[in-house]
Amino acid sequence: MCGAKEGGLSLDGVNVxxxxxxxxxxxxxxxxxxxxxxxxxxxxxxxxxxxxTSASGHFRFFAGDGEWTLRTLAPKAxxxxxxxxxxxxxxxxxxxxxxx
Amino acid sequence: MSRENxxxxxxxxxxxxxxxxxxxIEVDEDTTxxxxxxxxxxxxxxxxxxxxxxxxxxxxxxxxFEALLSERGVSNDDTVVLYGGNNNWFAAYAxxxxxxxxxxxxxxxxxGRKKWELDSxxxxxxxxxxxxxxxxxxxxxxxxxxxxxxxxxxxxVKNLVDVRSPDEYAGRLLAPAHLPQEQAQRAGHVPTSIxxxxxKAANDDGTFKSxxxxxxxxxxxxxxxxxxxxxxxxxxxxxxxxxFVLKELLGHQxxxxxxxxxxxxxxxxxxxxxxxxxxxxx
Numbered sequence: 423m424c425g426a427k428e429g430g431l432s433l434d435g436v437n438v439x440x441x442x443x444x445x446x447x448x449x450x451x452x453x454x455x456x457x458x459x460x461x462x463x464x465x466x467x468x469x470x471x472x473x474x475t476s477a478s479g480h481f482r483f484f485a486g487d488g489e490w491t492l493r494t495l496a497p498k499a500x501x502x503x504x505x506x507x508x509x510x511x512x513x514x515x516x517x518x519x520x521x522x
Numbered sequence: 523m524s525r526e527n528x529x530x531x532x533x534x535x536x537x538x539x540x541x542x543x544x545x546x547i548e549v550d551e552d553t554t555x556x557x558x559x560x561x562x563x564x565x566x567x568x569x570x571x572x573x574x575x576x577x578x579x580x581x582x583x584x585x586x587f588e589a590l591l592s593e594r595g596v597s598n599d600d601t602v603v604l605y606g607g608n609n610n611w612f613a614a615y616a617x618x619x620x621x622x623x624x625x626x627x628x629x630x631x632x633x634g635r636k637k638w639e640l641d642s643x644x645x646x647x648x649x650x651x652x653x654x655x656x657x658x659x660x661x662x663x664x665x666x667x668x669x670x671x672x673x674x675x676x677x678x679v680k681n682l683v684d685v686r687s688p689d690e691y692a693g694r695l696l697a698p699a700h701l702p703q704e705q706a707q708r709a710g711h712v713p714t715s716i717x718x719x720x721x722k723a724a725n726d727d728g729t730f731k732s733x734x735x736x737x738x739x740x741x742x743x744x745x746x747x748x749x750x751x752x753x754x755x756x757x758x759x760x761x762x763x764x765x766f767v768l769k770e771l772l773g774h775q776x777x778x779x780x781x782x783x784x785x786x787x788x789x790x791x792x793x794x795x796x797x798x799x800x801x802x803x804x
Contacts, residue, residue: 469721470687471699
């Protein structure tokens with residue numbers, strides 16, 4: 423999903439040139455999940471940040487260069503781990519599917 | 523203090539939603555979270571406006587805190603149960619703040635808003651109404667709040683526990699990764715501070731780990747509980763979470779929260795700063 427822009431979260435007001443953005447959407451089937459929690463874990467698996475998803479299931483992190491793991495928790499679903507690579511000046515778009 | 527005195531479960535809260543003398547208060551980093559839905563009967567405190575002086579960088583003073591709680595309908599003998607998002611960061615901050623002003627009976631909802639939501643428990647947008655009270659606060663308890671000079675003097679002497687993420691501690695990030703990274707202060711950490719990220723103390727669902735697990739984590743990290751401890755992070759909210767663990771759950775005698783934290787320390791002229799993953803020398 424890296425590099426995908428279609429349907430992505432608006433980047434208005436974000437200085438993309440200076441940030442290593444990781445963002446995306448949590449879905450159950452085709453439905454956005456608005457009450458999920460996405461955790462950003464560093465390369466050693468250590469917690470770095472967490473955000474609740476928006477009404478449209480979206481989330482965003484300002485990470486650093488390198489490899490990260492997104493751990494997504496949603497009601498009545500098993501946690502989902504998704505690997506992602508972030509780089510300053512780019513936006514890593516991620517779609518997370520949780521179990522139905 | 524102990525776990526039984528300072529922590530309640532989501533089920534306990536659900537069972538006590540209509541119990542007199544218990545006031546639920548939501549405090550979130552995202553100050554709009556309450557407005558989108560909250561636990562029935564809960565009132566909101568906005569940490570940016572209700573709990574901070576609006577001119578200087580400091581807390582509201584005793585008289586302002588009294589006026590705030592009186593207006594919101596909180597009494598001195600109420601059991602205050604705090605909860606919030608972000609694994610209770612700001613709820614723990616408010617807990618510490620209530621203790622600072624001498625409120626006797628304060629508790630945290632274990633796991634906070636996240637645990638409540640992941641359990642699929644009910645949220646409402648109905649606003650409660652509480653009759654005004656006459657709340658009396660105490661003078662700030664200086665035994666639980668550290669300032670910058672004390673933090674500088676603690677280098678190589680007291681336990682300094684930096685609870686930010688490893689990348690912030692090492693100087694690779696300047697803020698938690700859900701916030702933009704452009705900041706004015708220098709990156710790094712206070713020399714000799716150990717890095718025990720607040721998140722080590724919490725399970726994925728936001729609840730606190732067991733006392734046994736917590737003792738093991740801080741012991742393995744080299745925290746000497748015979749010494750005084752100062753906890754710090756970026757603005758003092760995550761370190762409130764660790765202050766809660768060390769003081770309230772594990773019962774360490776002398777634990778202070780340095781609310782100036784890295785946004786203050788990293789902007790001071792002339793103080794020592796360590797970079798990288800190691801604590802560094804005094």
